[in-house]
Amino acid sequence: DQQVKQNSPSLSVQEGRISILNCDYTNSMFDYFLWYKKYPAEGPTFLISISSIKDKNEDGRFTVFLNKSAKHLSLHIVPSQPGDSAVYFCAASARRKSSGDKLTFGTGTRLAVRP
Amino acid sequence: DAGVTQSPTHLIKTRGQQVTLRCSPKSGHDTVSWYQQALGQGPQFIFQYYEEEERQRGNFPDRFSGHQFPNYSSELNVNALLLGDSALYLCASSLARGPINTIYFGEGSWLTVV
Numbered sequence A: 001d002q003q004v005k006q007n008s009p010s011l012s013v014q015e016g017r018i019s020i021l022n023c024d025y026t027n028s029m030f031d032y033f034l035w036y037k038k039y040p041a042e043g044p045t046f047l048i049s050i051s052s053i054k055d056k057n058e059d060g061r062f063t064v065f066l067n068k069s070a071k072h073l074s075l076h077i078v079p080s081q082p083g084d085s086a087v088y089f090c091a092a093s094a095r096r097k098s099s100g101d102k103l104t105f106g107t108g109t110r111l112a113v114r115p
Numbered sequence B: 001d002a003g004v005t006q007s008p009t010h011l012i013k014t015r016g017q018q019v020t021l022r023c024s025p026k027s028g029h030d031t032v033s034w035y036q037q038a039l040g041q042g043p044q045f046i047f048q049y050y051e052e053e054e055r056q057r058g059n060f061p062d063r064f065s066g067h068q069f070p071n072y073s074s075e076l077n078v079n080a081l082l083l084g085d086s087a088l089y090l091c092a093s094s095l096a097r098g099p100i101n102t103i104y105f106g107e108g109s110w111l112t113v114v
Helices: none
Strands: A010-014 A019-025 A032-038 A045-051 A056-059 A062-067 A072-077 A086-093 A109-114 B005-007 B010-013 B019-024 B031-037 B044-050 B053-057 B064-068 B074-078 B087-094 B109-113
Touching (some): A010 A019, A032 A062
Parallel strands (some): A010 A109, B010 B109
Antiparallel strands (some): A019 A072, A086 A109, B031 B044, B044 B053
């Protein structure tokens, strides 16, 4: 049962334009959502997160939007740069005080930013 | 300040053998989680260790076991290796009850089972 889905395996965008990466989830218990970026031969690095009590979080060129009713979130990168080319993973967590954070990941979207 | 370090980086094992992977968490972190990332897939949660005990476990068979030491470092052991165990094994460290955006991953250990 894939609780977090990224339906687009790849995305190609022109430098300077907007990149939009999408993610859907099925588990309504998730209350935190994160985006990770992964370069080859490196571990995932944290990019941006959002709590379920918010619908938008912005950090520089990166903005994450959350639509709880649709169980959908998206990551916007504006403007896109060639260095943004990587695999992007959407992850979700149902935080509980009695246990630590277990992340459920999507399958990733490979972003290629063309110069 | 060293981040999360994992060893070995790459290894090749034969089906049926056993393997041990090691992880040192980021300084100040007390919780270690292990993930398996198969080719073309996202990381999947194996288990998490805190205070030297397994606190959460994902949907992995008992062939996967772990340990956390008093210095917070951790080992992942896989017995009776199968071809399907070939994957990137990622270690993540965090601080119990810390902000969720402070989960750090190591570069991973690539395991190939032949």
